[in-house]
Amino acid sequence: MTNKRSKGGIIDYSKVIYFSFNNKSLCGFKGDTLASALIANGIFLVGRSFKYHRPRGVMSAGSEEPNGLVTIKRSGSTVPNVLATTLELYPGLEAFSQNCWPSVENDFLAINDLLAPFLTAGFYYKTFMWPKSFWEAVYEPIIRKAAGLGSLNTKSDPDEYDKGFLHCDLLVVGAGVAGLWAAKLATKAGLKVLLADEDFLVGGRTLSETELLGGMKGVDWASKILDELKRSANFRYLSRTTVYGTYDHGIFGALEKVSDHMPVSPEGKPRQTLWRIYSRASLICSGATERITAFPNNDRPGIMQAGALRSFVNRWSIIPKGPVIVFSSTGDGERTVRDLLSNGISVRALIDSREITKENIFESDGVEVFRGAKVIDTFGRKGITHAEIETEIGEKKKLECRLLAVSTGWNPNIHLTSHHRAKPRWNKKIHSFVAQDKLPNNMFVAGAAAGVFSTPDIFTDVTKKTEIIIALLGFKKSKFTAPSVENIFYAQVESDVIWHISNGNKRAWVDLQNDVTVKDIQLSHQEGFVSVEHLKRYTTLGMATDQGKNSNVTGLAIMAEITGKSLENVGTTIFRPPYIPISIGALAGRSRDKNFRPVRLTPSHHWAKENGAVFIEAGQWLRAQYFPRPGETNWRQSVDREVLVTRSSVGVCDVSTLGKIDIQGKDSTEFINRVYANGFARLPVGKSRYGLMLREDGIVMDDGTTARLGETHYIMTTTTANAVGVFRHLEFCRQCLWPNLDVHLISTTESWAQFAIAGPNSRRVLRKVVDKEFDISNDAFPFMACGELTVFSGIRARLFRISFSGELAYEVAVPSKFGNSMMAKLTEVAAEFDGVPYGTEALGVMRIEKGHVAGNELNGQTTARDLGMAKFVSTKKDSIGAVLSRREGLNSDDGYSLVGIKPHSKSDVLVAGSHLFSNGSEITAKFDQGYITSAAYSPSLESSIALGLLKRGDKRIGENIKVVNLLAKSNTEAKVVSPHFIDPNGERLRG
Amino acid sequence: MIIPHPLLGPRDSQEFVYMGDASLIKRPDPKKQNAQSEFYEYLYLRNNPAGTHKELWFHEQGDRSWLIVTRNTLTHEVIGAELAHDMGFESKD
Structure with missing residues (x-):
């Protein structure tokens, strides 16, 4: 039963649009929304209600719609909870009713409506209490399935979304009569004006009324003003854009529906754009909602x-x-x-x-x-x-x-005015809430949003407020006469x-979207929910996707009546962003999938890729984990080989991800001496030293080596994970604590590619790399030496004789642009000695074998003493953390110490995170003796090994203990050993 | 939020990293007899004012200045911002 259409209205009858609703083919015209097209086709029943599955129809013509929610097919996927009242009709639109089965006409769960006497507020809380375990397993899944609006399709969102930034003097929200007039006055005064409206036409309410403005129909007057404004360079109009949130300092969030009104987004255009708007002032002309x-x-x-x-x-x-x-x-x-x-x-x-x-x-x-x-x-x-x-x-x-x-009656749309906690106040004259008079960040409200409902009054009100803003921002106003208004209707008079x-x-419904009735509110009051906040949560009034746009004020009024209070005293909950539902896709923008966060590639990444490396994410970095060879079927085979070859000949590894900080200035020595716990005052030029950095509370922050390249020039390295934090900390020390020191810092992490060359043949490899004129013999370039030299005929480089693996080892750095070819050349030379490239896995195994601490041990809970480095905290000088590291609590006899742990049986595997217990002790938290921080299979020892923190561990070497993993239900017999499994005296390093 | 950087003008707070109370720039004298208790207070005991608060912000995505920002914790109004470096000088001399 199709309804007739007159030839008036704002419809382009020359453009017929075919669409479907619940698989039924229908037609409408350009200018229609899905709601108007459905009504034109005689369809009023569009969905079923949230709880009782009652038949529901379109109730409004705007974004306050509680019932007209549909699921649409789009880009081969589905979008739930789309408002039929604001969705522009487009060719091929496929829309479906929600919350009904098998169909909207015959909904099986309509039986809920007959059970209504039992389904009152708090029903679920009261009923499904026993047995407790049934809630998650049985009750909730059933209730979730029966209740609710549209459902997610759980597939990845096929659409694209953008984010954008806009700046303006004045943001005008809403392009009705008030907003347009404000935009005109402000634009003519020279302000940079941004006008946003969620409709696809300007005019707001005037599009739906019969008043004549300046002798014209509302739509014609509005488009004339817009055309005129568009000629000004200082004006910008955002159509189909909802300003959804007010944030600090004049910042607003807005969602532009760029191509929701098209079957598919045009090439290069997103579905939606999320705008961040920076304004000096704002005028809210968001109109009112009829209750x-x-x-x-x-x-x-x-x-x-x-x-x-x-x-x-x-x-x-x-x-x-x-x-x-x-x-x-x-x-x-x-x-x-x-x-x-x-x-x-x-x-x-x-x-x-x-x-x-x-x-x-x-x-x-x-x-x-x-x-x-x-x-x-x-x-x-x-x-x-x-x-x-x-x-x-x-x-x-x-x-x-x-x-x-x-x-x-009408409720002013004041959501945006109270996002900043400005509590709305009750206005007796219009029986509704309006915004406070003084709002933060130069925000003003005009027109129906301010409770001014007749058109001539709106012109007066908006002119006054715009002129205040013009003066406030230092512009000069010019006079414009408001248009005449004919066919006036004073709606709210004598209401x-x-x-x-x-x-x-x-039953009488207050909140149609969440199925809350007057009785539910009365019941919640009887049960003692007297504050507005509690009422909302218990009954879920105003908590659906429409956020109570239609129901809030009515709900509060009923609450006031029950409690015998006036509405001023009952008060209102304040609104929170967003004004309309925002899809997660829009909030994510382009930051999704592989663009979720930037990926940092090491300088030798391409070489590693060509050579079959398996990569691992380490923070933002993508690092080579190991380099499988043909015939290797398990990662352990590759890692074991890399470790054994490095220890017997030579291995090469990209270690560029370590943080590098260039420190210069005449006070740089003093500065470094203050930020490291151990002494740096007498480090000679041409030498490096291990440095232990504490936080001010005495806990270890980071470690690394610092090389003195010149009298007033140091290169500090940090761990990969803490590179950013350490740099921030050093800048804090420099700028805030010791501004008198002449020292400057710059991060050079990405400027230098750095490679570890480790193993007994490392010097022989380097001899073929470093240019002839530089002497790198053991005497000329001993353990911990550093220096600047050249490699491969004149390429600038830095050489450090430091070792993380425990072998004779060097680290060589070249400018990043040479990093990839450097890796290629280094492995080529290493291959002459049957050497190999190695990845982070072998790096980790070797440092555990050697007993070097890393991120697992520097876990933000350990002191220098715990890590067996008590001596590193100098008592002869002040440094960050020194004072509090001497606190009693951090020096108890019962404290942890770093130990090595080895299982009795070579076939047993130790797992990081396992807990340590004394032999024969009860396996409970009370008797916990510590835990394993790092574990690996050591191919050198042909056994699983681990590092761990054990109470009084330094005094328990040789003791037999239990390694307990309650998750895997394992209990392994192991022995406490020195954490230095390999070369405890460091002879290899100095060879 | 917008922070009025004394050198770079108004900047979005997303460019900054927040640290905490600006009193952290006044590190106690480690040579004093009661250094331990002074450091304890310096590190752990802070005022938590409802109103004007001076706090440290690091312009990490910018010029790497540490700023002391004066902000009203009730309204988020930012009253001013200074270079911590300059303030540090004043408190030391």
Whole structure:
């Protein structure tokens, strides 16, 4: 049963659009939303309600819509909870009803509606309490399936999203009469103006009304103003853009629906753009939302806001089949009847709750007018068929209707004004909340959003507020005369207020999206939920995707009535961003999948890739983990080989990821001496030293080596993980603690590619790499030496004789651009000695064999003493952390010490994170003796080995202990040994 | 949030890393008799004012200046920002 359309409205009849709803092919026109096209096709039933699965229809014509939520197919995927009222119709649109099975017409779970007496507020909390274990396993999954709105498809979002940044003097939110006029005044005054509106047309409410502005229809006046504004370079208009959040210092979040109104996003265009707007001032012209009073069975399809019905008739030129009943407590009732009649729509009656004496101006059109009357019930399962009314004298009448238009006042849209905790205040005149007078960050509110509802008053109000902003920002205003307004309608004049109507046991809905009724609110009060915040959470009032745009004020009013308080005293919850649902895709923007965060590649990455390396993520870095050879089927085979070859001949590893900080200045020695716990005052030029860095609280922060290249020039290295944090810490020390020191820092981590060359043949390899004129013999370049030289005929390099593996070893650094070819050449030379490249896995194995600490041991809980480095904290000088490292609590006899652990049986495997227990002790937390920090299979010892922290460990070498892994339910016999499994005296290093 | 950088003008707070109370720039004298208790107070005991608060922000994605920002913890209003380096000088001399 299709509804007729008049030839008026803002519709392009030359452009027919075919779409489908629940697989039924339908057609509409350009200018339609999905909601208007459905209504034009006679479809009022669009979905089922959240809890009771009641049939529901479109109730509004904007983003406050609680019922008209659909799932759409898009880019081969599905998008749930799309508002039919704001979705522009496009060719091929496929939309589906939600929360119903097998179909919206016949929904199996409609039985919930019959069970309604049991499904009141708090039902789940009270009912599904026993047995406790059933909640997660049984009850919740069933309830989740039965309740709810659309469902996620769990596939990756196929669409693309962008983020953008905009700056302006004035952000105007909403392009209705108020917003457009403000934008005009401000733009002409020279302000950089940004105007945003969620609709695809400018004009706001004026598009749906019949008032004439400057002798023109609203739509024509609005587009004329916009055309004029678009010629100014200091004006920008964001169409289909919802400003959803207010943030600190004039920053706003906005979502632009770039191509939601198209079947697919055009090449290179995202589906949506998330804008971050920086403004000096803002003017909120976001209009108002018409509320629906809570009368019995007020949720049937065909019951809608009177303003929405006027939109469908005036803007979308639909001539719905009557008869219509209009129920109103304001002058909007008469306005609605007038608009319907002038379009030839039959109106059965006007039910006016106001007890006023006024003549029936619609008598000749056969419209009955009942003053002081109210609707007390409705009928019709899948669409309203009758309304029952109670007249002034208590007489009950059942009237036939196919539509019931309700107009019981307007609530200003003040969400954006209270995101910053400015509590809205109650305005008695309009029976609603308005924003506080003084808002932070130069925010102002004008028009209907400020509770000013008649068009001439809106022009006055917005002119006044825009002029304040113009002056505030230091611009000069110029005078413009507001357009004449004809066919004026003063909606709110002499309005009555009617929050809810009760009629025996019948249910009256307050929050249609979350299925909250007046009774639920009364019940929650009876059960002791007296504050507004608790009421919300217990009943879930206003907590659905519409965030209570329609229901909040009504809910509060009912609460006030029950508690006998005035609305000022009940107060309101403040709103939080976002104003509309924002998809996670839009928040993520381009930061997803492989672009989730930047990937840092080592200088030799390409070489490693060509040579078959397996990579591992280490923070942002992608590092070569090991280099499998043909025939190796297990990672352990590759790693064992790399370790054994390095220890017997030579291995090469990219260690560029270590942090490198270049420190210069005449006080650089003093600076380094203060930031490291151990002494650096007498480090000679040409030498490196291991440095232990503490936090001020005495816990170890980081370690590394620092090389003195010149009298006032040092290169400090940090661990890969702490490179950023250490640099930040050093800048803090330099700028905040010791500003008098002449020292400068720069991070050179990415400027130098650095390679470890380790193993007994490392010097022989280097001899072929370093240019002839440099002497690198053991005498000329001993252990811990450092220096600047050249390699491969003149390439600038730095050489450090330091060792992480425990072998005779060097690290050589070249400018990053030579890194890839350097790795190629180094492995080529190493191959002459049967040497190999090795990755992070072999690096780790070798450092555990040697007993060197790394990130696992520097875990933010260990002191120098725990790590067996008590002597490193110099008592002869001050350094960061020195004072507090001497605290009693960090020096107890019962403290941890680093030990080595070896299983009795070579076939046993130790796992990091396992806990240590004395032989024969109970395996409980009380008797815990410590834990394993690092573990590996040592091919050199042909056994699993580990490093761990054990209470009094330094005194327990040789003791037999238990290594317990409760997750794997293993209990391994092991022995406490020195953490230095290999070459404990360091002879290899000096060879 | 926007931080008025004394050298670079208004910058978005996303460019910064927050550290904490600006009193951290006044490191106690380690040579004093009661150095341990002074360091303990310096590190662990802070005021938590509802209102004006001086705090340290590091311009990590910018010029690497440490700033002392004066912010109202109730309203997030930023009253000013200075280079910690300059403030450190004043407190030392």
